[in-house]
Amino acid sequence: MNTLSSTLWPWMALAGLGAFHGLNPAMGWLFAVALGLHRQSRGLVVLALAPIALGHAVAVGAVLLAVIVFGTVVDATFLGRGAGILLIAWAATHTLAGHRTPLRIGMQTGLAGLAxxxxxxxxxxxxxxxxxxxxxxxxVSPGMGGELTASTSVPISFVALAVHTGVMLAVIGAVSLIVYDQGLAFLRRGWLNMDILWSVALAGGGIFLLAG
Known part of the structure; x- marks a missing residue:
């Protein structure tokens, strides 16, 4: 892998995962559509996207922060291996039981509740x-001595979170408005099984870390 591709692929992965998360109904667009249809408001569909993106960003950001904190005191190789095992375990858990324990919230919720x-x-x-x-x-790169430091990782993590969340927001907004305008008949014509793809993505990330 040349220098350019090794620099670009993580950013492309962050953007791709943002699009993937945006496409997944479980990440919020289905709720935004349902809320808009319930109150007969297209504007509410758009408004609901902000707290959905905010809640997602905080959840993802908390994980990235934890990685940085642990990475500054734990060897980067050990951290990567541990994260790989955790991803594979999470994939197995999601495959076996993740879709059977949905989180529920009513249509009368406010924006804070939605976040x-x-x-x-x-x-x-x-x-x-x-x-x-x-x-x-x-x-963590050879140019950084193979170590993870807070001074370089924190700014990179903020940019990574912004790229990921921005792409997710764009995709989730487009899908929400398309489904709202087309009506629920759009969903009855078929939709990908995102549970399976989600588990595959989790496991794939884990295998990548263990093989790296």
Whole structure:
């Protein structure tokens, strides 16, 4: 892998995972559509996207922060291996039981409740853990002595979180408005099984970290 591709792939992965999270109904667009249809308001669909993105960003950001904190006191190789095992375990848990324990919230919730719901769903699905391979690739490199330091990792993590959340917000907004305008008949024509793809993505990230 040349220098340019090794520099770009983590950012492309962050953007791709943002799009993937945005496409997943469990991450919030289905709730935004349902809320808009319930109150007959297209504007509410758009307004609901802000707390959904905020809750998701906080959940993901908490994981990235934990990685940085542990990475400054734990060997980067050990951290990567541990994160890989955790990702694979999370994938197995999600495959076996994740979709059987949905988090519920009523249509009368406010924006604060929606943000809290988004945070809980993203945390329960392990959304932040998916970003660990890309984050470690950005923060730990031969040019940095193979070590993870807070002075370089914190700014990179903020940018990574902004890229990921920005792409997710764009995708979730587009999907929400399309489904709202088309009606629920759009969903009856078929939709990908995101549970399976989600588990595969988690396991793939874990295998990448263990093989790296």
């Amino acid at each position: 809290l719901w988004s945070f809980m769903v993203a945390s329960a699905h392990g959304a932040g853990f998916m970003l660990i391979p890309a984050l470690l690739s950005l923060c």
